[in-house]
Amino acid sequence: xxxxxxxxxxxxxxxGITAETLGNTLITQFPQQRFERHTVPFINTxxxxxxxxxxxxxxxxxxxxxxxxxxxxxxxxxxxxxGSQGFFVxxxxxxxxxxxxxxxxxxxxxxxxxxxxxxxxxxxxxxxAVEYAMEHDDGQSIRALETADLILIAPSRCGKTPTSMYLxxxxxxxxxxxxxxxxxxxxxxxxxxxxxxxxxxxxLTSQPLRLSQIRQERRPSTVYSSLPQCSWELRNAExxxxxxxxxxxxxxxxxxxxISATILDRMELAEVDHEQTGHLR
Amino acid sequence: xxxxxxxxxxxxxxxGITAETLGNTLITQFPQQRFERHTVPFINTxxxxxxxxxxxxxxxxxxxxxxxxxxxxxxxxxxxxxGSQGFFVxxxxxxxxxxxxxxxxxxxxxxxxxxxxxxxxxxxxxxxAVEYAMEHDDGQSIRALETADLILIAPSRCGKTPTSMYLxxxxxxxxxxxxxxxxxxxxxxxxxxxxxxxxxxxxLTSQPLRLSQIRQERRPSTVYSSLPQCSWELRNAExxxxxxxxxxxxxxxxxxxxISATILDRMELAEVDHEQTGHLR
Numbered sequence: 001x002x003x004x005x006x007x008x009x010x011x012x013x014x015x016g017i018t019a020e021t022l023g024n025t026l027i028t029q030f031p032q033q034r035f036e037r038h039t040v041p042f043i044n045t046x047x048x049x050x051x052x053x054x055x056x057x058x059x060x061x062x063x064x065x066x067x068x069x070x071x072x073x074x075x076x077x078x079x080x081x082x083g084s085q086g087f088f089v090x091x092x093x094x095x096x097x098x099x100x101x102x103x104x105x106x107x108x109x110x111x112x113x114x115x116x117x118x119x120x121x122x123x124x125x126x127x128x129a130v131e132y133a134m135e136h137d138d139g140q141s142i143r144a145l146e147t148a149d150l151i152l153i154a155p156s157r158c159g160k161t162p163t164s165m166y167l168x169x170x171x172x173x174x175x176x177x178x179x180x181x182x183x184x185x186x187x188x189x190x191x192x193x194x195x196x197x198x199x200x201x202x203x204l205t206s207q208p209l210r211l212s213q214i215r216q217e218r219r220p221s222t223v224y225s226s227l228p229q230c231s232w233e234l235r236n237a238e239x240x241x242x243x244x245x246x247x248x249x250x251x252x253x254x255x256x257x258x259i260s261a262t263i264l265d266r267m268e269l270a271e272v273d274h275e276q277t278g279h280l281r
Numbered sequence: 282x283x284x285x286x287x288x289x290x291x292x293x294x295x296x297g298i299t300a301e302t303l304g305n306t307l308i309t310q311f312p313q314q315r316f317e318r319h320t321v322p323f324i325n326t327x328x329x330x331x332x333x334x335x336x337x338x339x340x341x342x343x344x345x346x347x348x349x350x351x352x353x354x355x356x357x358x359x360x361x362x363x364g365s366q367g368f369f370v371x372x373x374x375x376x377x378x379x380x381x382x383x384x385x386x387x388x389x390x391x392x393x394x395x396x397x398x399x400x401x402x403x404x405x406x407x408x409x410a411v412e413y414a415m416e417h418d419d420g421q422s423i424r425a426l427e428t429a430d431l432i433l434i435a436p437s438r439c440g441k442t443p444t445s446m447y448l449x450x451x452x453x454x455x456x457x458x459x460x461x462x463x464x465x466x467x468x469x470x471x472x473x474x475x476x477x478x479x480x481x482x483x484x485l486t487s488q489p490l491r492l493s494q495i496r497q498e499r500r501p502s503t504v505y506s507s508l509p510q511c512s513w514e515l516r517n518a519e520x521x522x523x524x525x526x527x528x529x530x531x532x533x534x535x536x537x538x539x540i541s542a543t544i545l546d547r548m549e550l551a552e553v554d555h556e557q558t559g560h561l562r
Contacts, residue, residue: 006384015542018306025299025352026376029388041542067383071306087383089376095307102348102368103287107310124495126537130443134415162411165446169537214405256407256450261296261322 005034006065009056011081013072016041022091023069035067043072049080060085073109129168129175136176137161142193145176150267151197152177153190154204155233156224157214159251159259163204166260173269185236190244202263203241203248205234210252286315287346290337292362294353297322303372304350316348324353330361341366354390410449410456417457418442423474426457431548432478433458434471435485436514437505438495440532440540444485447537454550466517471525483544484522484529486515491533 008027010019016039027035040052049072059066066086072078073092082088096107135141136148138161145151150173152160160177167173178194190198206214208231215225223229241248247266251259263269289308291300297320308316321333330353340347347367353359354373363369377388416422417429419442426432431454433441441458448454459475471479487495489512496506504510522529528547532540544550 015538017538017542018302021299021302022372025372026380029354029373029377029390030380030384030386031389031391033384033386041546065383067380073310087380089379091303091306092310094375095370096310098370099307099311099348099368102346103311103314105311105314108312109310110312127440127443130446134418134442137415159408161415162408162450165411165450169443169446169450257296257298261298265322 004064005036006067007059008035008037009052009066009068009086010037010039011043011052011068011070011072012039012041013044013074013077014041016071018091019069019071022071023067023089026069026089027067043077043081044074046077046080049077053080053084056084056086075109125172126169129172130165132174133164133168133176137164139178139191139193141176145193145197147174148176148197148200149174149269150263151175151194151201152204152263153180153194153201153237153246154251155180155206155211155230155237157211157218158204158206159256160204162256163251163259163263166256167263170260171264171269173264180233180237180240182233185233185240188240188243190240198244198246201244201246202267203237203246204251204259205238205241205248206230206250207252208234284343285345286317287348288340289316289318290333290347290349290367291318291320292324292333292349292351292353293320293322294325294355294358295322297352299372300350300352303352304348304370307350307370308348324358324362325355327358327361330358334361334365337365337367356390406453407450410453411446413455414445414449414457418445420459420472420474422457426474426478428455429457429478429481430455430550431544432456432475432482433485433544434461434475434482434518434527435532436461436487436492436511436518438492438499439485439487440537441485443537444532444540444544447541448544451541452545452550454545461514461518461521463514466514466521469521469524471521479525479527482525482527483548484518484527485540486519486522486529486531486533487511488531488533489515 008023010016010023012019020039043049043052056066056068068081068084068086069089070078070081071091072081078090078093082090100107150167152164152175154160156179164175164177167175178191184191194201208227211230211234212225212227215230219225249259249262289304291297291304293300301320324330324333337347337349349362349365349367350370351359351362352372353362359371359374363371381388431448433445433456435441437460445456445458448456459472465472470476475482489508492511492515493506493508496511500506530540530543
């Protein structure tokens with residue numbers, strides 16, 4: 001980060017999630033630039049808008065370029081923010097008029113609607129899914145496995161837990177996850193509790209060197225974290241997936257979002273009206 | 282959902298997260314309309330683009346309005362998708378040329394950059410934060426509390442666990458959470474393990490009726506789920522927050538994203554260059 005790099009501001013009248021998503025997606029198309037980044041959520045008053053505008057102008061006064069990504073809905077507050085010295089990317093200002101024309105409808109200009117204020121059913125579904133995922137993390141419980149939407153299987157430290165939590169929190173998917181261990185590989189069979197549900201199973205693999213590095217952090221200089229052991233487990237896991245026709249993905253160079261989207265796509269859990277059902281079915 | 286409602290398509294060459302976030306933010310400004318929604322990720326080939334275009338045209342042929350939100354980067358694939366009968370909202374096509382002008386730079390048009398392909402440090406930070414949050418869920422462990430970024434406290438079922446998981450997964454925040462129970466209220470003091478860390482504490486409250494409903498689902502017809510007990514716990518929790526100057530929020534009508542954004546903002550954990558540090562500091 002240099003003192004001359006551009007400064008991205010993500011401005012919102014709500015959580016800032018959409019502004020960050022929009023802005024980050026766009027600026028990562030300029031990988032040769034480093035950006036300093038600031039998120040300013042809950043800009044709901046003219047006073048707060050003026051404070052933010054002053055901050056943006058202070059950046060511009062130092063000769064650095066402020067790039068502003070706004071998902072503020074209120075036209076008056078939007079107007080104040082647009083008056084700053086920053087380069088202004090305005091999600092609603094740009095796209096809402098087009099959509100109004102296309103839909104023959106008028107936007108209601110209510111802030112913070114995107115993240116389900118009052119969408120209690122969806123919230124409860126996701127809360128229940130998170131609880132289910134925690135209860136069924138790492139093979140801890142085999143209770144109610146028949147109500148799982150998905151069972152993730154993999155050797156230790158391939159990313160089962162974060163992927164399960166992401167799918168539960170973001171998509172309300174009821175995910176159980178099970179470790180594959182030496183005795184499974186020696187028996188050349190899926191863990192007994194999982195076996196009847198193999199059509200719900202999805203496998204994760206990794207790269208031996210990467211897996212070994214991750215395991216070293218937890219238990220250095222052990223058989224568990226040794227490269228030969230990691231190679232052996234991954235090779236056996238891949239054979240087991242092939243033998244049981246279980247779809248799988250190599251998590252080594254993917255983000256948790258990418259792993260999750262791949263699973264939803266491959267398991268055909270992706271295409272659902274979340275708002276409607278609150279659930280992936 | 283009627284047979285005549287418009288159909289939103291979220292199209293992406295990567296996970297689809299940005300297209301969904303952008304599109305949902307825009308269409309929820311038209312609450313009088315119901316939308317059927319379809320996410321199609323990983324559109325990386327002309328063949329897949331043609332299949333999607335055919336699906337969109339099939340919707341249009343039934344007289345329903347397809348509204349297409351695209352975050353596809355590749356200009357050729359974008360061109361194929363733009364040729365459908367749907368109304369086309371094109372994130373990159375609309376905003377990248379403006380940004381290129383503002384930044385005096387050329388976008389590199391690489392798909393899937395937004396979600397941190399290869400950003401291994403950030404991924405590991407988040408993985409470690411999820412593990413930390415799971416180990417420190419519901420007061421299960423007081424090990425390494427001094428390394429927590431945040432300690433969430435609240436009576437049972439006010440939303441501690443999903444909020445902790447969200448902050449860990451999305452922001453790499455190390456969150457511990459602790460239940461407030463009858464004996465804490467009777468002693469009129471924070472739980473002993475938390476007390477030395479009160480400046481890291483954030484409290485959740487709820488509405489008595491809503492809390493009672495949620496508890497009824499878990500343990501119907503018990504003192505635990507009764508309205509008087511819920512009222513008593515919430516009143517005592519609020520007093521405890523006030524007594525110890527602990528910031529807090531009522532989670533009853535908020536989504537997990539809103540609760541999390543509020544906490545980040547109030548605890549001044551919000552404004553960080555995530556890409557740079559992989560951590561909220």
